[in-house]
Amino acid sequence: MAREELTALASGLIQCPDCHLLTEKKDSATKTRCPRCNAKFCFETSASLTRTWALLISSLILLFPANLLPIMTVTYLGDKEPNTIMDGIEHFIQSGSYFIALLIFVASILVPVFKITGVILIMISIRKKWKTWLRHKTLMFRIIKFIGRWSMLDIFVIAIMVTLVNLGTLTTIVPAPAATYFAGVVVLTMAAANTFDSRLIWEDTE
Amino acid sequence: MATSQSNPKPIDPKGLTACPECDLLIQKTTPKSGVKGLCPRCKCMLFHTKKDSVERTLILSLAGLILFLPAMVLPIMTLNAMGIERTSNILQGITTLFQDDFHLVAILVLLTTVIVPFLKLLLLFYVSISVRFKVNLGNPALAFRSYKRLDEWGMLEVYMLGILVSITKLTDLAQVSYDIGLFCFVFLLIITLFSSVTLDKQQYWSLIGRNVSTKNG
Numbered sequence: 471m472a473r474e475e476l477t478a479l480a481s482g483l484i485q486c487p488d489c490h491l492l493t494e495k496k497d498s499a500t501k502t503r504c505p506r507c508n509a510k511f512c513f514e515t516s517a518s519l520t521r522t523w524a525l526l527i528s529s530l531i532l533l534f535p536a537n538l539l540p541i542m543t544v545t546y547l548g549d550k551e552p553n554t555i556m557d558g559i560e561h562f563i564q565s566g567s568y569f570i571a572l573l574i575f576v577a578s579i580l581v582p583v584f585k586i587t588g589v590i591l592i593m594i595s596i597r598k599k600w601k602t603w604l605r606h607k608t609l610m611f612r613i614i615k616f617i618g619r620w621s622m623l624d625i626f627v628i629a630i631m632v633t634l635v636n637l638g639t640l641t642t643i644v645p646a647p648a649a650t651y652f653a654g655v656v657v658l659t660m661a662a663a664n665t666f667d668s669r670l671i672w673e674d675t676e
Numbered sequence: 677m678a679t680s681q682s683n684p685k686p687i688d689p690k691g692l693t694a695c696p697e698c699d700l701l702i703q704k705t706t707p708k709s710g711v712k713g714l715c716p717r718c719k720c721m722l723f724h725t726k727k728d729s730v731e732r733t734l735i736l737s738l739a740g741l742i743l744f745l746p747a748m749v750l751p752i753m754t755l756n757a758m759g760i761e762r763t764s765n766i767l768q769g770i771t772t773l774f775q776d777d778f779h780l781v782a783i784l785v786l787l788t789t790v791i792v793p794f795l796k797l798l799l800l801f802y803v804s805i806s807v808r809f810k811v812n813l814g815n816p817a818l819a820f821r822s823y824k825r826l827d828e829w830g831m832l833e834v835y836m837l838g839i840l841v842s843i844t845k846l847t848d849l850a851q852v853s854y855d856i857g858l859f860c861f862v863f864l865l866i867i868t869l870f871s872s873v874t875l876d877k878q879q880y881w882s883l884i885g886r887n888v889s890t891k892n893g
């Protein structure tokens with residue numbers, strides 16, 4: 471085994487999850503802290519995996535009401551029209567704004583689905599100990615962490631629209647229940663990506 | 677772990693670093709400024725040194741703090757339809773969501789566009805001051821750790837995209853015009869983005885580490 475392939479954990483060292491300082495791992499310690507930044511070192515990987523699973527499953531459940539229920543209600547001259555995320559995308563296609571339609575589709579539908587399935591795939595591959603495609607899995611996880619926050623786009627559009635389109639009897643826009651579910655999906659998937667430690671992908675590969 | 681038995685002799689952590697994403701041990705180097713280093717195994721960014729990181733980040737975070745209030749309270753855009761005028765900014769969007777009883781969504785928008793972006797600038801300013809002038813007031817390590825944790829929850833650039841989408845959506849319906857608040861918001865966004873570009877996290881940590889060790893010994 472080449473020296474370059476050694477991990478910190480395998481050589482009796484521990485890397486601080488926050489400031490990345492290397493220190494010697496103490497045997498007795500169940501809860502030690504980083505000497506530099508005082509972050510807690512957590513050795514219980516199974517507990518962190520359980521938490522990630524719980525967050526993933528909750529976000530998967532919320533994904534259904536978020537997409538099936540209306541996210542906002544447009545009232546035009548007294549006519550109430552509930553709009554789901556998909557309806558909003560259709561409106562943009564009909565008015566010829568294909569780019570915006572694509573943008574909303576990617577941010578609101580593709581990204582949450584990609585995030586949830588991506589992390590589930592990584593989690594299954596850890597459980598089944600599939601030791602292939604490691605670099606690809608790490609790259610996928612990096613992309614998942616990066617794109618997650620862009621799903622908030624639709625929520626911000628609603629926050630802007632409800633203040634601007636408030637024209638009395640002519641037309642108003644109010645948020646609808648899916649807004650809360652969708653916000654939940656974004657928060658839970660981001661939290662799931664945060665509780666997952668990408669070093670687990672590479673563990674025991676030497 | 678099976679691998680710990682195959683390597684019984686402990687390794688001295690001095691002169692070594694570990695990859696934050698795959699835990700691989702790597703020889704520490706002292707790179708020049710403006711250099712990037714990738715992990716040989718998983719290809720993640722190990723370090724990216726930056727020129728005058730502390731000074732630049734300090735100035736940018738201060739400028740961001742000054743711009744923060746105008747960007748939040750000045751009107752960003754105005755909608756004009758049949759003689760009715762409506763203006764909007766971030767805070768109004770949040771209060772409208774509260775009035776419509778969407779409390780959780782309102783709190784999330786408040787956190788991601790107001791509280792977290794402000795805290796990020798404030799923490800960065802405080803940490804930069806303490807490492808630049810070597811003042812040991814409070815807990816810069818905790819502050820920088822919080823900054824790192826909060827980082828991805830500040831979503832000003834996503835909000836910017838939301839403004840652009842809303843403008844496109846509303847131009848069919850009515851006349852939309854931009855206000856002074858939009859310029860303040862765009863400036864704040866650019867400053868926030870630049871402050872994370874100039875920030876050299878490794879350098880900050882080693883400077884904080886030096887402060888901690890002088891405090892303890």
Ligand SMILES: [Zn+2]
Nearest residue numbers: 486489504507
């Ligand atoms: Zn640390």
Ligand SMILES: [Zn+2]
Nearest residue numbers: 695698715718
């Ligand atoms: Zn690596």
